[in-house]
Amino acid sequence: MAEPLLEVRDLCVDYAAPSGRVRAVDRVSLTVDRGEVLGLAGESGCGKSTLAQAVLRILPPPAVITGGHAWFEGQDLFALDEPALRKVRWKRLSMVFQSALDSLSPVLSLAEQIGDALRAHDFTGSTRARSRELLQLVDLDPLLVDAYPHQLSGGMRQRAGIALALALDPALVLLDEPTTALDVIVEHQILQRLLALKAERGFAMVFITHDLARMLQIADRVAILYAGRLVEVAPAQTLKRDARHPYTRGLLAAFPSVHGTGEPQGIGGMPPSLANPPRGCRFHPRCELAIDICRKEQPPLVQFGEKHFAACHVAAAHRL
Ligand code: SF4
Numbered sequence: 001m002a003e004p005l006l007e008v009r010d011l012c013v014d015y016a017a018p019s020g021r022v023r024a025v026d027r028v029s030l031t032v033d034r035g036e037v038l039g040l041a042g043e044s045g046c047g048k049s050t051l052a053q054a055v056l057r058i059l060p061p062p063a064v065i066t067g068g069h070a071w072f073e074g075q076d077l078f079a080l081d082e083p084a085l086r087k088v089r090w091k092r093l094s095m096v097f098q099s100a101l102d103s104l105s106p107v108l109s110l111a112e113q114i115g116d117a118l119r120a121h122d123f124t125g126s127t128r129a130r131s132r133e134l135l136q137l138v139d140l141d142p143l144l145v146d147a148y149p150h151q152l153s154g155g156m157r158q159r160a161g162i163a164l165a166l167a168l169d170p171a172l173v174l175l176d177e178p179t180t181a182l183d184v185i186v187e188h189q190i191l192q193r194l195l196a197l198k199a200e201r202g203f204a205m206v207f208i209t210h211d212l213a214r215m216l217q218i219a220d221r222v223a224i225l226y227a228g229r230l231v232e233v234a235p236a237q238t239l240k241r242d243a244r245h246p247y248t249r250g251l252l253a254a255f256p257s258v259h260g261t262g263e264p265q266g267i268g269g270m271p272p273s274l275a276n277p278p279r280g281c282r283f284h285p286r287c288e289l290a291i292d293i294c295r296k297e298q299p300p301l302v303q304f305g306e307k308h309f310a311a312c313h314v315a316a317a318h319r320l
Contacts, residue, residue, distance in 0.1 A: 004031035005073065005172055005204050006055070006093075012067035013047070013054050022274045024050045024063065026228040032172060032204050037195075039219030039236070040208045041251065043271050046225040048208045049098075052174045056095055057085060073171065091121045094170040098177040100161035104149045110135065110160055111145040117167050134163040139193055155186035162194065172204045180209065191218060213255035216240050221307060224248045227272050227282040230301065234308035244310040247283050281313065289314045 013025040025047040032038045040048045053059045055070050057077065070077040072093055080088065097103045105113050114134060115127035123130065132142035138159040149157055158178055165173050175194075179187035195218060198205060209215050215222055216236045223233040224245065232245040243249050250267035269286035272278050278285055284294040291314060299311040304319060 002033070003074065005034045005036075006032040006206075007071045008051070008055060008068065009070075010068040011051065011054060011070065012065070013050050013059065013063055014066045016062035016064070017275060019275060021066075023066075024228050024274060025054065027068070028225070028228075028230045029068075030223050030230065030233060032206055034171065035198070035202050035204055036221065037198070037205045037207055037219045039212075039215035039222040040206055040225065041210065041212045041215050041222060042225035043210060045227075045271060045274070047228040048225050049176050051225070052095065052176055052206060052208060056089060056093060056174060058089075058095075086120070090117055090165075090170070091168040092170050093172050093174070094165040094168070095174040095176065096158070096161050096165045096178045098180055100154075100157035101149060103161050103164060104157065106149055109146050109148055110163075114164055114167055117164060121168050123168070130167070131163075134167055135160070137166065137197065138163045139189070155182050155190065158182060158190060159193075162190070166197065166201070166203075169201065170203055172206070174206045174208070176208045177210070178207075180211075187214075194218075211255065212251045224251065227277055228274055229282060229298075230311070231283070232310040232312075233301075234304075234310075235306070238305060238308050242305070242308075244304050244308075244315040245283075245312045246287050246289050246314075248310070250286075281311075 009029045010027045011025055012023060012027055014021040014023050028051060042048055050063060054065050055077065059065065065078060072088065075088065111128050111131045114131040118127045118130060128145065131145050135142050135144055140156060140159050152160065179190050207215065207219060216239065219236045221233065221235050222239050224231050224247065226247050232243065232248045239248065243252055253265040254267060267286060272282055272285065280296045281294045281299050284290040287294065293313050299313045299316065301309045301311045302316045302319065303309050
């Protein structure tokens with residue numbers, strides 16, 4: 001079997017808080033294959049953005065990686081020194097942020113900032129020509145090459161952020177809620193363009209969103225995080241028809257289907273405070289199926305089918 005493009009194993013990320021350390025990502029392991037779209041879903045604060053930033057090693061303080069490994073194209077990302085990491089970051093592994101203003105400089109034109117990224121990785125051709133080409137790639141007018149971010153609409157800025165992330169033909173792009181702030185039509189257009197570019201260029205994507213319905217339309221596999229832990233991972237179609245974790249089922253029911261007639265259902269209660277998470281299964285205070293063991297022991301990830309794992313005592317007990 002081919003080596004995964006990215007392998008994250010037992011990743012832990014802590015935030016230093018006045019009351020002590022708060023674990024935002026707790027022993028999460030996952031893989032991404034070449035050309036694959038892995039969706040990462042869960043409610044706000046579940047650790048999905050923190051996980052992506054940890055892989056890229058751009059975690060803002062006070063967050064720190066406190067355990068685990070991340071191998072990308074065979075390299076141990078957490079062991080690389082800054083110069084070696086800079087060669088990987090952006091060139092092989094890039095990121096699109098929720099707000100393009102987080103990745104685009106407000107004081108540089110698009111040509112200047114795409115040019116900077118290209119030159120930093122020893123690009124030898126015309127950076128202006130390449131910038132125009134990249135803008136066209138994401139359906140932006142190449143004449144916008146001299147525009148500044150504030151002169152663009154939100155959708156145009158996100159497209160420019162994607163152009164920047166694709167500038168050096170990376171093997172993997174991490175997309176952190178790249179279309180959340182956009183209206184549904186622009187969101188749809190950008191997602192379609194991204195999928196077409198992925199098909200043309202063969203890069204893999206880790207797509208982060210809280211919108212599981214949208215995720216199921218574009219991802220090959222989906223990983224569900226809850227309160228910093230991985231609770232289920234499965235091929236998208238499997239998850240759609242056979243989710244095993246009650247939290248995943250709750251997420252699926254929380255979004256209306258485009259073709260369905262049922263009313264969306266919410267998940268009762270709130271995610272726990274990571275400063276003082278519940279013992280055992282962290283979902284137990286919200287789970288209608290909780291039994292005694294759920295309040296005492298953390299459920300391990302158990303295999304339910306091909307590439308399908310879930311961490312639930314009750315689901316495991318009813319496994320065929
Ligand atoms: Fe619910 Fe128990 Fe499964 Fe957790 S382990 S999701 S509390 S049934």
